[in-house]
Amino acid sequence: MIEELSRDVLGPLVGAVAYSVVGIALMVLGYLVTDWLTPGRLGEQIWTERNKNAAILLASNVIGVGLIVVGAIWASEGGVLRGVVSTFVYGVIGLGAMAIAFLILDWLTPGKLGETLTEDELHPAVFVNAAMHLALGGVIAMALS
Template identity: 55%
Template sequence: MVSDVFGEVGIAATYGLVGLVLMALGFVLVDILTPGNLREQIWVQRNRNASILLASNVLGVGIIVATAIAASQGNWAEGLLSTAAYGILGLVLMAVSFVVLDAVTPGKLGEIVVEEAPHPAVYVNAASHIAVSAIVAVAIF
């Protein structure tokens, strides 16, 4: 019984690590898509626009990872692989949605994100990230 608990904790830890790696990749992706240093923008300059965009990315990754874990049905190795694969797919699609939205709207979205004043376009982009994540999550089942 105790060994079962430790085994389950180990499985949860590996899923958690995969989720953390995917969230870190999401951070890097948002940093690449936006001008300047994202850490500086959020933690030093307290940029609300950048924070909203990153938060939507992290939340989106969490949605995908949680769904992939739920869909794994106890198959640990396959679950880890699908979690990583769907997580990466979600990140790629979120980046594509950012680029497409930037292409079809006025201004440069990356520059809008790092503006000091709150901008409604950031909410649209954040909603796009969550929508893409929900689509990927539903596709898992």
């Protein structure tokens, strides 16, 4: 009975907690990377100034990271520890890819993408950048499966 409870409940519970911790850590890391790539303080832009451009960019980053985490969990084999480590590694790779894509898109387009986030008016470029984050998250997630 106790062995069955351990296998059926405690094992998945430990896995859920471990993957949640990794997912949260990657989303915090994604927040920090986005904050680093954009001018000003991202938290202030979103929560104090209620800037929609910054909120859309950060939301797309979080969803992109979430897609990568889900793909890494889905593809993980060999126990919780191995799966959690590979999820973290793939998440960091995904964040790096998103940051590089942001910089490349910034280089290819007129103006500065980071500066569009500080504008009060909703800027079309933020939707392009958000789509890029979501697409990269999906591509990396599918590459893992």
